[in-house]
Amino acid sequence: MTNTATVLEPEATVRPYHHGDLRRALTEAALRIVERDGLPALSLRAVAREAGVSPAAPYHHFKDKQELMTAVGAEGFDRLYDVMLEAKQKAPTPLAALTAIGVAYVCYARQNPALYTLMWDCSRHETGTPEMDSEKRAYNLLEQTIVDAGVASHDDPVRLKLAAISAWTSAHGLAEMAGFDQFTPLKDALGGEQAFFGAVISFHGHPHGDC
Numbered sequence: 462m463t464n465t466a467t468v469l470e471p472e473a474t475v476r477p478y479h480h481g482d483l484r485r486a487l488t489e490a491a492l493r494i495v496e497r498d499g500l501p502a503l504s505l506r507a508v509a510r511e512a513g514v515s516p517a518a519p520y521h522h523f524k525d526k527q528e529l530m531t532a533v534g535a536e537g538f539d540r541l542y543d544v545m546l547e548a549k550q551k552a553p554t555p556l557a558a559l560t561a562i563g564v565a566y567v568c569y570a571r572q573n574p575a576l577y578t579l580m581w582d583c584s585r586h587e588t589g590t591p592e593m594d595s596e597k598r599a600y601n602l603l604e605q606t607i608v609d610a611g612v613a614s615h616d617d618p619v620r621l622k623l624a625a626i627s628a629w630t631s632a633h634g635l636a637e638m639a640g641f642d643q644f645t646p647l648k649d650a651l652g653g654e655q656a657f658f659g660a661v662i663s664f665h666g667h668p669h670g671d672c
Contacts, residue, residue: 483512483514483518483521483522484522484532486512486514487508487509487512487514487518487519487522487523487529488529488532488533488536489512489536490508490511490512491503491508491511491529491530491532491533492533492536492537492576493511494507494508494511495533495575495576495579496573496575496576499575500575500578500579503526503529503530503533504526505519505520505523505525505526505529508529530579530582530583531583533576533579533583534579534580534582534583534584534595535583535594535595536595537573537576537577537579537580537595538580538595538596538598538599539595539598540569540573541566541569541580541599542595542598542599542602544565544566544568544569545562545565545566545569545599545602545603546602547565548561548562548564548565549561549562549602549606555606555609555610555611556610556611558606558609558610559606559607559610559612559628560659560662560663561659562602562603562606563628563631563632563635563658563659563662564655564658564659564662566632566633566636567632567635567636567639567658567662568655568658570633570636570637571636571639571640577636580596584596600625600629603625603628603629604621604622604625607621607624607625607628608621612624613625628662631661631662632662635658635661635662639654639657639658644657
């Protein structure tokens, strides 16, 4: 009897799904796997197990792993938009907001490395998808913040795009390099990692360091 109970026990952990939006639940399960175990652990079977549904359930919403990854990438960009918007709203001035959203971007990338990598892997290969729409929301927020700060205007779209690309690539590059050991003395001198991020981003966008 004891052996029979042991064999059946794993089945008891697979709970029937009775509530809400299954696609959303599967996406959130995938996010948990990526954040907890990293990208190599992500699969449709693993997501089904994490969500407590049958192995076949994810295939009703995602034809393959790539579609699942695209949905996770879209959620990642939505979350990035949210942290950038919150940073902008808390900033005391429009110019300070430009630095603040850059710092928020870098912190988000640093705190969610696996998700951040997945987001940009999807962005390179996907066009016309919800993931790309989510990325555009974050980019459009950056452009509007640049306009609000008086760095460029909608009347000069080329300058505006160049300013946005400059700001975005600065934050992206800083996110990639922020953990380098050689920056540690400068972080200490400036009062910590976020102060370092703010100083680098502010200096890149405003050579005199005004923010």
